[in-house]
Amino acid sequence: MEKTKRLLVMSDNHGSEDEIDTILKEFGGRFDALVHCGDSHWSPEYLESLVDCPVYCAKGNCDFGFLNREEEVFEFCGHTCLVTHGHRYGVSWDLTSLMMKGLEAGADIIFYGHTHVPDYQEYEEEGIIIMNPGSTTQPRQMKPQRTFLMVEFEEDGKIRPQFYTI
Numbered sequence: 791m792e793k794t795k796r797l798l799v800m801s802d803n804h805g806s807e808d809e810i811d812t813i814l815k816e817f818g819g820r821f822d823a824l825v826h827c828g829d830s831h832w833s834p835e836y837l838e839s840l841v842d843c844p845v846y847c848a849k850g851n852c853d854f855g856f857l858n859r860e861e862e863v864f865e866f867c868g869h870t871c872l873v874t875h876g877h878r879y880g881v882s883w884d885l886t887s888l889m890m891k892g893l894e895a896g897a898d899i900i901f902y903g904h905t906h907v908p909d910y911q912e913y914e915e916e917g918i919i920i921m922n923p924g925s926t927t928q929p930r931q932m933k934p935q936r937t938f939l940m941v942e943f944e945e946d947g948k949i950r951p952q953f954y955t956i
Contacts, residue, residue, distance in 0.1 A: 793945035795867050796820065800938040801827035801875075801903030802925035804852065809926040809956050813938060814840060821940065823866060827903030827923065828852075828875030834859055850875040850903060863895050867943035870895070876902035876922075885911060885920055892918050899949070906930035908937045908953050921951055 798821040803809055824841050828850025838845045848861045853875075861874035872895050879887040881904055892900040893916065900920045908924035908931065924937030936956040943949055 795822045795943045797823050797825050797866060797941045797943070798938070799825040799827065799901055799921065799923040799941060800926050801923050802829045802850070802906050803831075803927050804829055805831035806927045809936060810840065812956060813926070817940070825871075825873050825901050827873055827901050829903060846871070846873050848874045848903075851877040863897060866899075868947070869899050869943070869949075870897045871899045871901065872897035873901045876904040881905055881922075888920065889913060889916060889918055892920070908939070910951055910953075919949065924953070926956060 798817060821843065823844040823846060824837065826837055826847040828848045829852045830837060831853060834845060834847050837847055846862050846864045847859055849859055861872060863870065863872050872892050876888060879891055881888055881902055888900060888902060898917055900918060902922050905922060906925035906928055907922065909922040911920045921939060923939035926936050926938055929936050937953050939951055939953055941949060941951045
């Protein structure tokens with residue numbers, strides 16, 4: 791029996807359904823929760839209707855009419871996770887404010903979006919891992935690739951993030 795649990799993490803699809811449909815067709819049933827870091831252009835309820843698992847999400851700076859969930863703190867496999875879009879914390883320049891918010895929330899894992907650039911940072915001294923899945927539609931890294939993230943949580947406590955391209 792498989793003990794690994796998985797989070798599917800995405801961000802910044804800006805209303806495009808094609809990429810999410812592609813991801814869900816390929817990985818459907820192979821993850822235990824969906825995390826969306828904002829700028830989906832969809833309500834949390836719509837995101838929840840797409841999958842048969844918990845959905846954790848945050849309002850992005852382009853999510854108009856998104857009435858709740860500015861950010862969300864949730865527990866997953868013994869970890870306290872924070873999901874936020876990141877624009878309120880200046881993530882385009884530095885992750886310090888985001889890390890401080892995570893510490894304030896008691897999080898040891900932070901998921902964020904906004905920059906459209908995939909990122910993984912481990913801050914051992916603070917005990918925090920910060921991850922950005924990139925963008926499924928509008929990549930901004932040097933070699934633009936549409937990306938999302940699958941994070942595996944092993945029974946032994948190891949966390950294995952893997953970025954995928956569409």
